[in-house]
Amino acid sequence: MKAKQYIAIAATAATVLVGSVSSSPGRPPDAVAPEPVTGLAAAGVGDLNRIQLSWNAAVDNVAPDIYRVYGSTDPRFRPGKRTLLGESALTGLRVDGLGTHQTWYFKVVALDTWGNESDASVRVTATTGDTIRYEGEDLALVRSNTGVVTPNPMRGYTGVWSDHGQVFVQARGTTDFADLALDLPAAGTYEVRTSFTRAPDYGQATLAVDGHLLGSPVDAYIPSGVEKTDDLALAPIPMAKGTHVVTLAPAGRNSASKGFQIGVDYVDLKLTGAAPEDRTAPGPIADPVAAPVEGSSTLRVTWTPAADDVLVTGYEVYGSTTAGFEPSTATLLDTVPGARFDHGGLPLRQNWFYRVRAVDGAGHRGPLSAEFGGISGDSLTVEGETMTQIATTAAFAIQNNCCSQAFSGGRQLRFIATKEGDTAELEFTVGMDGSYTVATTSLYARDYGTVQFAIDGVPVGAPVDLYSAPYKLEPVSHGTLDLAAGAHRLTMTIVGRNTASPGFQVSLDKLTLTLG
Numbered sequence: 001m002k003a004k005q006y007i008a009i010a011a012t013a014a015t016v017l018v019g020s021v022s023s024s025p026g027r028p029p030d031a032v033a034p035e036p037v038t039g040l041a042a043a044g045v046g047d048l049n050r051i052q053l054s055w056n057a058a059v060d061n062v063a064p065d066i067y068r069v070y071g072s073t074d075p076r077f078r079p080g081k082r083t084l085l086g087e088s089a090l091t092g093l094r095v096d097g098l099g100t101h102q103t104w105y106f107k108v109v110a111l112d113t114w115g116n117e118s119d120a121s122v123r124v125t126a127t128t129g130d131t132i133r134y135e136g137e138d139l140a141l142v143r144s145n146t147g148v149v150t151p152n153p154m155r156g157y158t159g160v161w162s163d164h165g166q167v168f169v170q171a172r173g174t175t176d177f178a179d180l181a182l183d184l185p186a187a188g189t190y191e192v193r194t195s196f197t198r199a200p201d202y203g204q205a206t207l208a209v210d211g212h213l214l215g216s217p218v219d220a221y222i223p224s225g226v227e228k229t230d231d232l233a234l235a236p237i238p239m240a241k242g243t244h245v246v247t248l249a250p251a252g253r254n255s256a257s258k259g260f261q262i263g264v265d266y267v268d269l270k271l272t273g274a275a276p277e278d279r280t281a282p283g284p285i286a287d288p289v290a291a292p293v294e295g296s297s298t299l300r301v302t303w304t305p306a307a308d309d310v311l312v313t314g315y316e317v318y319g320s321t322t323a324g325f326e327p328s329t330a331t332l333l334d335t336v337p338g339a340r341f342d343h344g345g346l347p348l349r350q351n352w353f354y355r356v357r358a359v360d361g362a363g364h365r366g367p368l369s370a371e372f373g374g375i376s377g378d379s380l381t382v383e384g385e386t387m388t389q390i391a392t393t394a395a396f397a398i399q400n401n402c403c404s405q406a407f408s409g410g411r412q413l414r415f416i417a418t419k420e421g422d423t424a425e426l427e428f429t430v431g432m433d434g435s436y437t438v439a440t441t442s443l444y445a446r447d448y449g450t451v452q453f454a455i456d457g458v459p460v461g462a463p464v465d466l467y468s469a470p471y472k473l474e475p476v477s478h479g480t481l482d483l484a485a486g487a488h489r490l491t492m493t494i495v496g497r498n499t500a501s502p503g504f505q506v507s508l509d510k511l512t513l514t515l516g
């Protein structure tokens, strides 16, 4: 029994709850102890490391109560300091750190505000399993270049999901991805199991852990409705304790599919063996590439993950605009969890040189890769929601993904115009002189108006009628324009509305400037 762990848990809970058990001024002393807790239940089947306890609220003359949870692997245990596992002000507690295939025994004691203790409840028992379930909808988003919705219950299909839904990645192509964090409480060799969602606009889903692609892409297209794949066993992998990154990305799509989206209900980690001790440094990375991401100036740096005794935990990416540079803290661009680094915010057509190495959970570093490089792209993307607002005759609002659309950067700028003639002026900056093709991407909606865009006071392109009954998100090209390096003004002027539209508002997801 690893008693230290449990004392740590108990100490944390007690610290939080000290305030609620202190005496209440103005109340008469209370000498009546709560009645023993009833309805105590323990559930742990299948769950590695933890057991969920629940019970009924204790009967007492003065509320509120708190509850102390005692437990042991010894069925003859008595409630006391050494067997205190935690406290809760609620009628339940999840106790962690309980190990694999361990049978535990529990009792609960109720306390009132004056510290009067009830007798202990009856004893209950439960056994831990070997699997940790991470609900897709509970995984924290680390980074993504598209919309990610959690939880996504998919109305009308609620019975399909484990817990309260799925994580939904609104991928629009094979360069879109979502990185999600998974916190592993103990090192080990784990088999990764998951279930992907299938729908008519879903792509070929892949799942990677720390950049290691597990299994083959799963075609998640079905002609109609929504369903899930069976539980898919992907691969056993040795993993260090701590934070890992699950990457969801489409490898392509079925020719019949309308999209590249991915949905994941859960990720299960089933412990199949102990983790080998982390004795060796990671090997070299392989096949590094730095390639521009279409429609942006971003350079995407990718490589094949390094081999190691335990899965590597991250990669250090060094970079410079000077060939033959020295990797150092000054040239460390980022430490990333997976085998990909998006080098964004770059000037157009700039030469970059990189070196990458792997790092493991024990702090070992792999060898630095040879230098490799790439040239940043031709397109400057200016997000509508991040443009400086200079002047306006109506309100602005920044709107998150809506209307089944994935905005660039996850947000768009709404210009809530109320009449013809309303104008909004925004500022953007260009890094270099050049001839640029100008395009804007806006939402089309059933209450949107017609807008004329202008740059530095000169209209570009024709008015754009943003009325559409089904929502859509589309770029509109406005032709080519010479722009000098420096700040410029983008003006949106409402010039009317479609006869079918009741409103005048418009939006700007992004402005794209592509060097000719």
Ligand SMILES: [Ca+2]
Binding pocket: 135, 136, 137, 161, 162, 163, 164, 165, 166, 264, 265, 266
């Ligand atoms: Ca779920």
Ligand SMILES: [Ca+2]
Binding pocket: 278, 279, 280, 281, 282, 308, 309, 310, 360, 361, 362, 364
């Ligand atoms: Ca290692």
Ligand SMILES: [Ca+2]
Binding pocket: 383, 384, 385, 407, 408, 409, 410, 411, 412, 413, 508, 509, 510
């Ligand atoms: Ca945007």
